[in-house]
Amino acid sequence: MLATTSPISYRQLPLRLYQIGPKFRDELKSRFGLMRAKEFLMKDMYTFDVSEETATRTYATVSAAYDRLFQQLEVPFVKVNAATGMMGGSLSHEYHYISPVGEDTLLQCSSCGFAGNSEVLETSLQESPTSCPSCKSTSLSTVRGVEVAHTFLLGDKYSKPLGATFLNTSGKPQSLVMGCYGIGITRIIAAALEVLSTDQELRWPKLLAPYDVCLIGPKQGSKEQQPAEAIENELLGNIGELCGHQELLHDDRKELTIGKRLLEAKRLGHPLTVVVGAKAVQPEAPKLEVHLSDGDSLELDINEALKLVAEHSQHKRDLLLGRFEQYKEKVGHQL
Numbered sequence: 001m002l003a004t005t006s007p008i009s010y011r012q013l014p015l016r017l018y019q020i021g022p023k024f025r026d027e028l029k030s031r032f033g034l035m036r037a038k039e040f041l042m043k044d045m046y047t048f049d050v051s052e053e054t055a056t057r058t059y060a061t062v063s064a065a066y067d068r069l070f071q072q073l074e075v076p077f078v079k080v081n082a083a084t085g086m087m088g089g090s091l092s093h094e095y096h097y098i099s100p101v102g103e104d105t106l107l108q109c110s111s112c113g114f115a116g117n118s119e120v121l122e123t124s125l126q127e128s129p130t131s132c133p134s135c136k137s138t139s140l141s142t143v144r145g146v147e148v149a150h151t152f153l154l155g156d157k158y159s160k161p162l163g164a165t166f167l168n169t170s171g172k173p174q175s176l177v178m179g180c181y182g183i184g185i186t187r188i189i190a191a192a193l194e195v196l197s198t199d200q201e202l203r204w205p206k207l208l209a210p211y212d213v214c215l216i217g218p219k220q221g222s223k224e225q226q227p228a229e230a231i232e233n234e235l236l237g238n239i240g241e242l243c244g245h246q247e248l249l250h251d252d253r254k255e256l257t258i259g260k261r262l263l264e265a266k267r268l269g270h271p272l273t274v275v276v277g278a279k280a281v282q283p284e285a286p287k288l289e290v291h292l293s294d295g296d297s298l299e300l301d302i303n304e305a306l307k308l309v310a311e312h313s314q315h316k317r318d319l320l321l322g323r324f325e326q327y328k329e330k331v332g333h334q335l
């Protein structure tokens with residue numbers, strides 16, 4: 001596109017163009033649950049700079065944004081070197097989620113932390129490496145990875161042959177220095193669920209869960225219905241205020257037993273499911289049941305349950321603000 005428009009001026013650079021759009025792939029076999037859908041959303045971006053130096057700065061800026069995004073999702077990821085030296089581009093990284101269903105084989109060095117895509121390493125070395133390309137240690141192990149994002153510093157690999165130029169400060173045409181960046185948006189969701197979930201229950205990254213809290217009240221016609229409903233209604237307001245009303249799913253299908261609704265809530269993997277049942281109205285120490293998405297369940301009084309909701313919301317706010325430090329052990333490793 002930039003090759004066919006009249007040359008742009010160095011004053012208009014850097015230029016970063018992105019699009020989010022559906023991609024289609026004619027998969028013969030749909031395998032691995034959500035992983036191989038025929039339609040998926042992809043975000044890609046192309047950047048244009050005046051020099052290798054400024055393009056490298058752009059690469060660092062975009063990479064930092066990608067690193068932040070993957071830390072916010074709290075799914076363990078590895079960032080691997082994908083530069084071969086043969087691509088024309090001098091810098092390239094892939095972001096992978098580690099999963100046995102991954103289609104890429106990654107090599108990890110336990111000595112220095114280097115990680116690479118074995119296919120890329122084999123292409124550049126002509127054979128499978130037996131020692132770490134970075135520190136020469138032989139403590140290499142292989143894991144399967146699902147690629148969820150990719151960054152490339154392309155240099156003038158495409159702009160030169162296509163004649164995509166800009167006018168430099170002396171008014172002379174000069175090749176644009178390009179970068180290319182992609183995130184598989186729907187693939188991240190599918191791969192994150194693949195990595196975190198169990199066979200029976202979905203587990204979501206906190207920031208991607210459709211709801212924070214699911215509230216289940218008493219069954220119609222049960223002994224505890226009236227007094228428990230009073231607590232349920234109070235919680236609707238209190239929980240909604242703490243986490244935002246749009247983040248609270250109220251399962252008010254009162255014709256269903258609590259057990260049936262709880263089973264469905266667990267399958268959907270809400271981070272917190274609060275049950276107001278018979279124990280909520282017992283005269284001695286009334287308790288709510290709170291089910292966590294990691295399979296744990298707790299019996300808490302109302303204030304303790306609300307505290308848990310507040311902590312969950314605070315955790316999400318911290319992630320959005322880039323405060324990862326206190327949650328670091330859960331973020332996993334970035335190489």
Ligand SMILES: [Zn+2]
Nearest residue numbers: 109112132135
């Ligand atoms: Zn190493």
